[in-house]
Amino acid sequence: MQETLFCLRVGHLLPYFMSDSNKTDFTNPSTFILLGIPGLEMAHVWISIPFCALYAIAVLGNFTILFIVKREPSLHGPMYYFLCILAVSDLVLSTSTLPKTLSIFWFNSRQIDFSACLTQMYFIHCFSAMESGIFVAMALDRYVAICHPLRHSTILTSPVVAKIGLAVLLRSCMLILPYPFLVRQWPYCRTNIIPHTHCEHIAVVKLACSDIRISSYYSLSVGFTVMVLDIFSIAVSYTQILRAIFSLHTKEARLKTFGTCVSHLCAIIAFYIPRLFSSLVSRFGENVPVHFHVLIANVYLLLPPMLNPIIYGARTEQIQTRLLRLFTHKGT
Structure with a gap:
């Protein structure tokens, strides 16, 4: 019923799908149509203007973070290595969706190859999970720096940081790897029109005309593994x-120590709240307008990559100093 309503509203897309949906079985269609x-x-x-601005700020900000950390030897430490991994993840996450979204908005280029759709889906969910894992690693760094400051440099050495980054990447890749394989096996005999700007997992599997409980259950289990366990790990770290912090003797010391965590906490809030809201809307918001869900899904993919470099740039004195030095040298 939902697909029929979409077809009626976008009549110019009718040639892209089969009118006799009850008899046509196009398992693994050659293309999907993104609305x-x-x-x-x-x-x-008009919507493309803020989207494009968010993407430009995200690309400029994250490349700036990578450039500054690479050029400044004093920033070669665990916190900044994790920040670089976060910046790379943000760049991949935003770039995997927005160019295609803008091509839809500007050039009405709605077709996406089936394999390209699966690849986009994999990158979106893989690097979303990776970003969540990086926040856990950064919480671990803050825990060691505050609770065991004298042992920080011996516990979080460069090889340990590299192993943590590799573990976060492998966890994300392995957890999301079944997504495209499960999507590929379903028959799509209703329509190949996706009411979205990108190939989100739930948006694609809802088009299948068979029992998709395996995909649904696996998606829920991944969501639990990534979101719930990561949030729990971060909560445990910040409890310690x-x-x-409260065991420190002076108010100034407490505020100064807590100030080192503010940027991380702001980035966590910017990442998890839109993501949680979008997940709840996609699964339980049957009465929520489709355009609202799609907008929220785009916000949670674009807002954190744009905010993270601003948050860390504004709250980290070493990055501010290096930025000022960079612009001062250019101006002289």
């Missing part, structure tokens, strides 16, 4: 951090 933001087609060009 963009259903119901807001007339505003696509707060205990150590």
Whole structure:
């Protein structure tokens, strides 16, 4: 019923799918059709302006973080190595979705190859999970720095940081790897129109005309493994951090120590709240308008990559100093 409504609203897309959906079985269709933001087609060009601005800021900010950390030897430490991994993850995450979204908004380029759709889906969910894992690693870094400051340099050595980064990457890759294989096995005999700007896992599997409980259950288990366990790990780390902070003798020392965690906490809030809200809307918001869900899904993919370099740039004195030095040298 939902697919029929979409077809009626976008009649110019009718040639892209089979009218006799009850008899046609196009398992592994050659292409999918991305609608963009259903119901807001007339505003696509206007919506593209803030989207493009967010993406430009994200690319510029994250490349700046990578450049500064690489050029400044004093920033070659665990916190900044994790920040670089986060910046790379943000760049991949935003770049995997926004160019195609803008091509839909600007050029009405709605077709996406089936394999390209699966690849985009994999990158979106893989690097979202990786970003969550990096926040856990950064919480671990803050825990060691505050609760065991004298042992920080011996516990989180460069090889240990590299192993943590590799473990986060492998966890994400292995957890998300079944997604495209499960999606590929379903028959798509209803329509190949995706009411979205990108190939989100749930949006694609809902088009299948067979029992997709395996995909649904696996997606829920991945969501639990990544979101719930990562949030729990971060909460445990910060419980210990707060205990150590409150044990300090002076208010100034407590504020100064807590100030080293503010940027990390702000980045966590910017990442998890839109993501949790989007997940709840996609699974339980049957009465929520489709365009609202699609907008929220785009916000949680674009907002953190844009905010993270701003948050860390504004809250980290070493990065601010290096930025000022960079612009000062250019100006002289």
